[in-house]
Amino acid sequence: MQASFTEEKSLSLRRLGARAVSRYTQSLGAALLLCCSLLTAPVWAQSKPNIVILATGGTIAGAGATAANSATYQAAKVPVDKLIAGVPELKDVANVSGEQVFQIASESFTNAHLITLAKRVSALSKQPGVDGIVVTHGTDTLEETAFFLTLTVHTDKPIVVVGSMRPGTAMSADGMLNLYNAVSVAANPTAKGKGVLVTMNDQIFSARDVSKTINIVTNAFNSQWGALGMNVEGKAYWFRAPVKRHTMNSEFDIDKIDSLPDVDIVYAYGSVPPTAYEAFAKDKAIIQAGTGNGSVADRIVPVLQSLRAKGVQIIRAARVPEGFVLRNSEQPDDKYDWVVAHDHKAQKARILAMVALTKTNDSKELQRIFWEY
Numbered sequence: 001m002q003a004s005f006t007e008e009k010s011l012s013l014r015r016l017g018a019r020a021v022s023r024y025t026q027s028l029g030a031a032l033l034l035c036c037s038l039l040t041a042p043v044w045a046q047s048k049p050n051i052v053i054l055a056t057g058g059t060i061a062g063a064g065a066t067a068a069n070s071a072t073y074q075a076a077k078v079p080v081d082k083l084i085a086g087v088p089e090l091k092d093v094a095n096v097s098g099e100q101v102f103q104i105a106s107e108s109f110t111n112a113h114l115i116t117l118a119k120r121v122s123a124l125s126k127q128p129g130v131d132g133i134v135v136t137h138g139t140d141t142l143e144e145t146a147f148f149l150t151l152t153v154h155t156d157k158p159i160v161v162v163g164s165m166r167p168g169t170a171m172s173a174d175g176m177l178n179l180y181n182a183v184s185v186a187a188n189p190t191a192k193g194k195g196v197l198v199t200m201n202d203q204i205f206s207a208r209d210v211s212k213t214i215n216i217v218t219n220a221f222n223s224q225w226g227a228l229g230m231n232v233e234g235k236a237y238w239f240r241a242p243v244k245r246h247t248m249n250s251e252f253d254i255d256k257i258d259s260l261p262d263v264d265i266v267y268a269y270g271s272v273p274p275t276a277y278e279a280f281a282k283d284k285a286i287i288q289a290g291t292g293n294g295s296v297a298d299r300i301v302p303v304l305q306s307l308r309a310k311g312v313q314i315i316r317a318a319r320v321p322e323g324f325v326l327r328n329s330e331q332p333d334d335k336y337d338w339v340v341a342h343d344h345k346a347q348k349a350r351i352l353a354m355v356a357l358t359k360t361n362d363s364k365e366l367q368r369i370f371w372e373y
Protein backbone atom coordinates (compact mmCIF):
# COMPACT_ATOMS: atom_id res chain seq x y z
CA MET A 1 0.00 0.00 0.00
CA GLN A 2 1.44 3.49 -1.07
CA ALA A 3 2.14 5.64 1.93
CA SER A 4 0.47 9.13 2.00
CA PHE A 5 2.63 12.31 1.66
CA THR A 6 2.57 12.91 5.32
CA GLU A 7 3.48 9.37 5.99
CA GLU A 8 6.22 9.54 3.27
CA LYS A 9 7.60 12.76 4.75
CA SER A 10 7.71 11.35 8.23
CA LEU A 11 9.22 8.13 6.86
CA SER A 12 12.02 10.07 5.10
CA LEU A 13 12.58 12.18 8.21
CA ARG A 14 12.89 8.99 10.21
CA ARG A 15 15.33 7.58 7.61
CA LEU A 16 17.35 10.83 7.69
CA GLY A 17 17.41 10.75 11.42
CA ALA A 18 18.39 7.10 11.43
CA ARG A 19 21.19 7.77 8.92
CA ALA A 20 22.40 10.76 10.94
CA VAL A 21 22.34 8.67 14.09
CA SER A 22 24.24 5.85 12.42
CA ARG A 23 26.81 8.31 10.96
CA TYR A 24 27.19 9.90 14.40
CA THR A 25 27.52 6.49 15.98
CA GLN A 26 30.10 5.50 13.41
CA SER A 27 32.16 8.66 13.95
CA LEU A 28 31.78 8.33 17.73
CA GLY A 29 32.90 4.73 17.45
CA ALA A 30 35.89 5.75 15.37
CA ALA A 31 36.79 8.48 17.89
CA LEU A 32 36.47 6.04 20.77
CA LEU A 33 38.58 3.50 18.90
CA LEU A 34 41.26 6.11 18.30
CA CYS A 35 41.26 7.13 21.99
CA CYS A 36 41.43 3.52 23.12
CA SER A 37 44.29 2.78 20.77
CA LEU A 38 46.20 5.77 22.14
CA LEU A 39 45.52 4.71 25.72
CA THR A 40 46.57 1.15 25.03
CA ALA A 41 49.46 2.11 22.79
CA PRO A 42 52.43 -0.18 23.30
CA VAL A 43 54.30 0.89 26.37
CA TRP A 44 57.28 2.01 24.29
CA ALA A 45 55.02 4.47 22.43
CA GLN A 46 54.04 6.34 25.64
CA SER A 47 56.62 8.83 27.02
CA LYS A 48 58.07 7.18 30.13
CA PRO A 49 59.43 8.90 33.24
CA ASN A 50 63.19 9.42 33.60
CA ILE A 51 64.48 7.62 36.69
CA VAL A 52 68.06 7.83 37.98
CA ILE A 53 69.42 4.92 40.03
CA LEU A 54 72.11 5.95 42.53
CA ALA A 55 73.99 2.81 43.58
CA THR A 56 75.84 2.67 46.89
CA GLY A 57 76.62 -1.08 47.24
CA GLY A 58 75.11 -3.53 49.70
CA THR A 59 73.84 -7.05 49.19
CA ILE A 60 71.71 -5.98 46.24
CA ALA A 61 75.10 -5.61 44.56
CA GLY A 62 76.48 -8.71 46.26
CA ALA A 63 77.79 -11.98 44.86
CA GLY A 64 78.12 -15.45 46.38
CA ALA A 65 80.14 -18.48 45.26
CA THR A 66 77.11 -20.67 44.48
CA ALA A 67 73.36 -20.33 44.06
CA ALA A 68 72.96 -21.99 47.44
CA ASN A 69 74.83 -19.13 49.14
CA SER A 70 71.91 -16.93 50.14
CA ALA A 71 73.66 -15.72 53.31
CA THR A 72 77.36 -16.29 52.57
CA TYR A 73 78.49 -13.76 49.99
CA GLN A 74 80.39 -10.55 49.49
CA ALA A 75 78.33 -7.35 49.42
CA ALA A 76 79.09 -4.39 47.15
CA LYS A 77 80.60 -6.20 44.15
CA VAL A 78 78.19 -5.66 41.20
CA PRO A 79 78.29 -2.25 39.47
CA VAL A 80 75.13 -0.26 38.76
CA ASP A 81 75.13 -0.87 35.00
CA LYS A 82 75.08 -4.63 35.65
CA LEU A 83 72.26 -4.20 38.19
CA ILE A 84 70.22 -2.40 35.53
CA ALA A 85 71.13 -4.94 32.83
CA GLY A 86 70.01 -7.71 35.20
CA VAL A 87 66.41 -6.41 35.12
CA PRO A 88 65.57 -5.68 31.44
CA GLU A 89 61.94 -5.10 32.43
CA LEU A 90 62.98 -1.76 33.96
CA LYS A 91 62.83 -0.21 30.49
CA ASP A 92 59.10 -1.08 30.34
CA VAL A 93 58.36 1.29 33.22
CA ALA A 94 60.93 4.07 32.87
CA ASN A 95 63.92 5.49 31.04
CA VAL A 96 66.58 4.40 33.53
CA SER A 97 70.13 5.70 33.99
CA GLY A 98 72.60 4.79 36.73
CA GLU A 99 75.36 6.38 38.80
CA GLN A 100 77.76 4.55 41.12
CA VAL A 101 77.98 6.88 44.12
CA PHE A 102 79.72 4.38 46.43
CA GLN A 103 80.39 0.62 46.42
CA ILE A 104 80.27 -0.32 50.11
CA ALA A 105 78.36 -2.51 52.53
CA SER A 106 76.03 -0.19 54.40
CA GLU A 107 77.37 -1.06 57.87
CA SER A 108 80.36 1.00 56.70
CA PHE A 109 78.35 4.16 56.01
CA THR A 110 79.53 7.30 57.79
CA ASN A 111 78.06 10.78 58.21
CA ALA A 112 80.20 11.87 55.28
CA HIS A 113 78.55 9.24 53.07
CA LEU A 114 75.12 10.46 54.17
CA ILE A 115 75.93 14.05 53.23
CA THR A 116 77.52 13.19 49.87
CA LEU A 117 74.60 10.98 48.86
CA ALA A 118 71.91 13.43 50.02
CA LYS A 119 73.56 16.32 48.17
CA ARG A 120 73.60 14.23 44.95
CA VAL A 121 69.93 13.29 45.41
CA SER A 122 69.07 16.94 46.01
CA ALA A 123 70.95 18.11 42.91
CA LEU A 124 69.32 15.47 40.69
CA SER A 125 65.85 16.25 42.08
CA LYS A 126 66.23 19.83 40.86
CA GLN A 127 66.86 18.72 37.25
CA PRO A 128 63.67 19.05 35.13
CA GLY A 129 64.65 15.93 33.17
CA VAL A 130 64.65 13.76 36.33
CA ASP A 131 61.22 12.45 37.40
CA GLY A 132 62.28 10.20 40.25
CA ILE A 133 65.31 8.74 42.01
CA VAL A 134 66.07 5.23 43.27
CA VAL A 135 68.90 4.61 45.74
CA THR A 136 70.21 1.03 45.95
CA HIS A 137 71.69 0.49 49.40
CA GLY A 138 72.75 -2.15 51.88
CA THR A 139 69.96 -3.10 54.26
CA ASP A 140 71.89 -2.76 57.55
CA THR A 141 71.70 1.04 57.67
CA LEU A 142 69.18 1.59 54.86
CA GLU A 143 66.60 2.95 57.31
CA GLU A 144 69.04 5.58 58.60
CA THR A 145 69.95 6.85 55.14
CA ALA A 146 66.32 6.86 53.98
CA PHE A 147 65.30 8.85 57.09
CA PHE A 148 68.16 11.32 56.56
CA LEU A 149 67.00 11.86 52.96
CA THR A 150 63.37 12.43 53.93
CA LEU A 151 64.47 14.99 56.55
CA THR A 152 66.82 16.98 54.31
CA VAL A 153 65.98 16.70 50.56
CA HIS A 154 63.49 19.35 49.40
CA THR A 155 61.57 17.73 46.57
CA ASP A 156 58.15 16.17 46.06
CA LYS A 157 59.52 13.89 43.34
CA PRO A 158 59.52 10.22 44.37
CA ILE A 159 62.73 9.07 46.05
CA VAL A 160 62.80 5.32 46.73
CA VAL A 161 65.50 3.48 48.70
CA VAL A 162 65.83 -0.24 48.05
CA GLY A 163 68.07 -3.15 49.00
CA SER A 164 67.96 -6.91 49.11
CA MET A 165 68.51 -9.67 51.65
CA ARG A 166 70.07 -12.14 49.18
CA PRO A 167 72.77 -11.55 46.54
CA GLY A 168 71.73 -11.72 42.89
CA THR A 169 73.70 -14.98 42.54
CA ALA A 170 71.46 -16.85 45.02
CA MET A 171 68.38 -18.98 44.36
CA SER A 172 65.23 -16.85 44.87
CA ALA A 173 67.30 -13.70 44.96
CA ASP A 174 65.07 -10.79 45.99
CA GLY A 175 67.11 -7.91 44.54
CA MET A 176 65.75 -7.95 41.01
CA LEU A 177 62.09 -7.75 41.95
CA ASN A 178 62.89 -5.25 44.73
CA LEU A 179 64.66 -3.05 42.14
CA TYR A 180 61.79 -3.41 39.66
CA ASN A 181 59.34 -2.40 42.39
CA ALA A 182 61.49 0.56 43.42
CA VAL A 183 61.73 1.89 39.83
CA SER A 184 57.99 1.30 39.28
CA VAL A 185 57.16 3.30 42.43
CA ALA A 186 59.64 6.07 41.56
CA ALA A 187 58.05 6.29 38.09
CA ASN A 188 54.53 6.42 39.53
CA PRO A 189 53.07 9.94 39.87
CA THR A 190 50.95 8.75 42.83
CA ALA A 191 54.20 8.35 44.80
CA LYS A 192 54.84 12.12 44.64
CA GLY A 193 54.71 14.07 47.87
CA LYS A 194 54.74 11.02 50.17
CA GLY A 195 58.29 11.62 51.44
CA VAL A 196 61.14 9.22 50.89
CA LEU A 197 59.91 5.65 50.47
CA VAL A 198 61.46 2.22 51.01
CA THR A 199 60.34 -0.70 48.85
CA MET A 200 61.25 -4.16 50.12
CA ASN A 201 59.47 -7.49 49.60
CA ASP A 202 56.60 -5.94 47.55
CA GLN A 203 55.78 -3.49 50.35
CA ILE A 204 56.09 0.30 50.26
CA PHE A 205 57.16 1.85 53.58
CA SER A 206 57.66 5.39 54.80
CA ALA A 207 61.37 6.08 55.37
CA ARG A 208 60.40 7.66 58.69
CA ASP A 209 59.24 4.58 60.52
CA VAL A 210 60.56 1.54 58.64
CA SER A 211 63.28 -0.59 60.25
CA LYS A 212 65.15 -3.78 59.47
CA THR A 213 63.62 -6.05 62.09
CA ILE A 214 64.76 -9.51 60.93
CA ASN A 215 68.29 -10.15 59.77
CA ILE A 216 68.08 -13.20 57.51
CA VAL A 217 64.75 -13.38 55.63
CA THR A 218 63.43 -11.41 52.63
CA ASN A 219 60.54 -9.83 54.59
CA ALA A 220 63.15 -8.18 56.78
CA PHE A 221 61.67 -4.67 56.87
CA ASN A 222 58.69 -3.66 58.94
CA SER A 223 57.09 -0.65 60.62
CA GLN A 224 55.05 -0.82 63.81
CA TRP A 225 52.62 1.55 62.05
CA GLY A 226 52.46 -0.67 58.94
CA ALA A 227 53.39 -0.22 55.29
CA LEU A 228 51.93 2.66 53.26
CA GLY A 229 51.02 0.23 50.49
CA MET A 230 52.18 -2.52 48.17
CA ASN A 231 53.62 -2.66 44.69
CA VAL A 232 52.46 -5.66 42.66
CA GLU A 233 53.40 -6.31 39.04
CA GLY A 234 54.56 -2.72 38.64
CA LYS A 235 51.41 -1.14 40.10
CA ALA A 236 51.25 0.69 43.45
CA TYR A 237 48.32 0.13 45.82
CA TRP A 238 48.21 2.76 48.60
CA PHE A 239 46.40 2.31 51.94
CA ARG A 240 47.91 5.04 54.15
CA ALA A 241 49.80 8.33 53.87
CA PRO A 242 52.51 9.83 56.15
CA VAL A 243 51.40 12.47 58.69
CA LYS A 244 54.78 13.64 59.97
CA ARG A 245 56.86 16.41 58.30
CA HIS A 246 59.21 15.47 55.47
CA THR A 247 60.95 16.70 52.26
CA MET A 248 59.19 19.84 51.02
CA ASN A 249 57.70 20.48 54.49
CA SER A 250 60.97 19.99 56.35
CA GLU A 251 62.80 22.88 58.01
CA PHE A 252 66.11 21.13 57.28
CA ASP A 253 67.87 21.42 53.90
CA ILE A 254 70.86 19.32 52.79
CA ASP A 255 71.94 22.17 50.53
CA LYS A 256 72.71 24.10 53.75
CA ILE A 257 74.30 21.21 55.68
CA ASP A 258 77.99 20.36 55.20
CA SER A 259 78.69 18.49 58.44
CA LEU A 260 76.83 16.72 61.24
CA PRO A 261 77.46 16.98 65.02
CA ASP A 262 78.56 13.99 67.10
CA VAL A 263 75.59 12.11 68.49
CA ASP A 264 76.07 8.58 69.83
CA ILE A 265 73.95 5.85 71.36
CA VAL A 266 74.19 3.98 74.65
CA TYR A 267 72.32 0.67 74.74
CA ALA A 268 71.02 0.25 78.26
CA TYR A 269 70.63 -3.04 80.17
CA GLY A 270 70.73 -4.24 83.75
CA SER A 271 74.02 -3.08 85.37
CA VAL A 272 74.99 -0.76 82.50
CA PRO A 273 78.00 1.23 83.83
CA PRO A 274 78.39 5.04 83.83
CA THR A 275 81.45 4.66 81.57
CA ALA A 276 79.13 3.82 78.64
CA TYR A 277 77.66 7.36 78.93
CA GLU A 278 80.81 9.19 79.99
CA ALA A 279 82.56 7.87 76.88
CA PHE A 280 80.41 10.30 74.86
CA ALA A 281 80.82 13.32 77.13
CA LYS A 282 82.13 15.42 74.22
CA ASP A 283 79.05 14.72 72.05
CA LYS A 284 76.35 17.28 71.34
CA ALA A 285 73.77 14.67 72.35
CA ILE A 286 73.58 11.14 73.74
CA ILE A 287 70.71 8.86 72.78
CA GLN A 288 69.90 6.26 75.39
CA ALA A 289 68.22 3.09 74.03
CA GLY A 290 66.66 2.53 77.42
CA THR A 291 64.89 -0.45 78.90
CA GLY A 292 61.10 -0.45 78.81
CA ASN A 293 59.77 3.08 78.42
CA GLY A 294 63.28 4.46 77.92
CA SER A 295 63.98 4.09 81.64
CA VAL A 296 67.20 5.28 83.30
CA ALA A 297 68.83 3.29 86.12
CA ASP A 298 68.97 5.21 89.42
CA ARG A 299 72.80 5.11 89.49
CA ILE A 300 72.87 6.61 85.94
CA VAL A 301 70.57 9.59 86.65
CA PRO A 302 73.32 11.70 88.29
CA VAL A 303 75.68 10.82 85.44
CA LEU A 304 73.18 12.16 82.89
CA GLN A 305 72.45 15.24 85.01
CA SER A 306 76.18 15.99 85.10
CA LEU A 307 76.47 15.53 81.29
CA ARG A 308 73.40 17.75 80.78
CA ALA A 309 74.98 20.42 82.98
CA LYS A 310 78.01 20.35 80.65
CA GLY A 311 75.73 21.03 77.66
CA VAL A 312 75.17 17.52 76.35
CA GLN A 313 71.57 16.94 75.24
CA ILE A 314 70.07 13.76 76.73
CA ILE A 315 67.50 11.99 74.52
CA ARG A 316 65.57 9.02 75.83
CA ALA A 317 64.65 6.33 73.28
CA ALA A 318 63.60 2.76 74.06
CA ARG A 319 65.32 -0.51 73.18
CA VAL A 320 61.85 -2.11 73.05
CA PRO A 321 60.97 -2.69 69.35
CA GLU A 322 57.46 -1.15 69.47
CA GLY A 323 55.53 1.59 71.26
CA PHE A 324 56.80 5.11 72.03
CA VAL A 325 58.44 6.97 74.89
CA LEU A 326 56.19 9.31 76.84
CA ARG A 327 57.57 12.50 78.32
CA ASN A 328 57.75 12.54 82.17
CA SER A 329 56.58 8.93 82.44
CA GLU A 330 58.88 7.16 84.97
CA GLN A 331 61.52 9.87 84.36
CA PRO A 332 61.02 13.60 85.25
CA ASP A 333 62.12 14.93 81.85
CA ASP A 334 60.87 18.45 82.59
CA LYS A 335 62.91 18.55 85.82
CA TYR A 336 66.09 17.13 84.22
CA ASP A 337 65.65 19.04 80.89
CA TRP A 338 65.79 15.81 78.88
CA VAL A 339 64.19 15.06 75.49
CA VAL A 340 62.17 11.97 74.55
CA ALA A 341 62.53 10.33 71.12
CA HIS A 342 58.77 9.63 70.74
CA ASP A 343 58.39 6.46 68.59
CA HIS A 344 61.85 6.68 67.00
CA LYS A 345 64.21 3.79 67.63
CA ALA A 346 67.66 4.88 68.82
CA GLN A 347 69.28 4.68 65.38
CA LYS A 348 66.57 6.92 63.88
CA ALA A 349 66.61 9.26 66.90
CA ARG A 350 70.35 9.73 66.30
CA ILE A 351 69.72 10.79 62.67
CA LEU A 352 67.00 13.25 63.69
CA ALA A 353 69.07 14.62 66.58
CA MET A 354 72.11 15.23 64.33
CA VAL A 355 69.96 17.05 61.75
CA ALA A 356 68.09 19.05 64.42
CA LEU A 357 71.34 20.08 66.14
CA THR A 358 72.53 21.70 62.89
CA LYS A 359 69.82 24.30 63.62
CA THR A 360 69.24 24.44 67.39
CA ASN A 361 70.70 23.37 70.74
CA ASP A 362 67.58 24.30 72.68
CA SER A 363 66.05 21.25 74.36
CA LYS A 364 62.49 22.55 74.01
CA GLU A 365 63.03 23.09 70.27
CA LEU A 366 64.55 19.61 70.05
CA GLN A 367 61.46 18.16 71.71
CA ARG A 368 59.20 20.00 69.23
CA ILE A 369 61.23 18.53 66.39
CA PHE A 370 60.89 15.02 67.80
CA TRP A 371 57.11 15.44 68.00
CA GLU A 372 56.85 16.80 64.42
CA TYR A 373 59.23 14.56 62.38
Ligand SMILES: NC(=O)C[C@H](N)C(=O)O
Pocket residue numbers: 057058059060075104105106107137138139140141163164165166
Ligand atom coordinates in the same frame (compact mmCIF):
# COMPACT_ATOMS: atom_id res chain seq x y z
N1 LIG B 1 71.38 -7.18 53.03
C1 LIG B 1 72.40 -6.31 53.09
O1 LIG B 1 72.49 -5.40 52.29
C2 LIG B 1 73.37 -6.49 54.25
C3 LIG B 1 74.71 -5.82 54.09
N2 LIG B 1 75.52 -6.05 55.28
C4 LIG B 1 74.63 -4.29 53.90
O2 LIG B 1 73.97 -3.64 54.66
O3 LIG B 1 75.27 -3.78 53.00
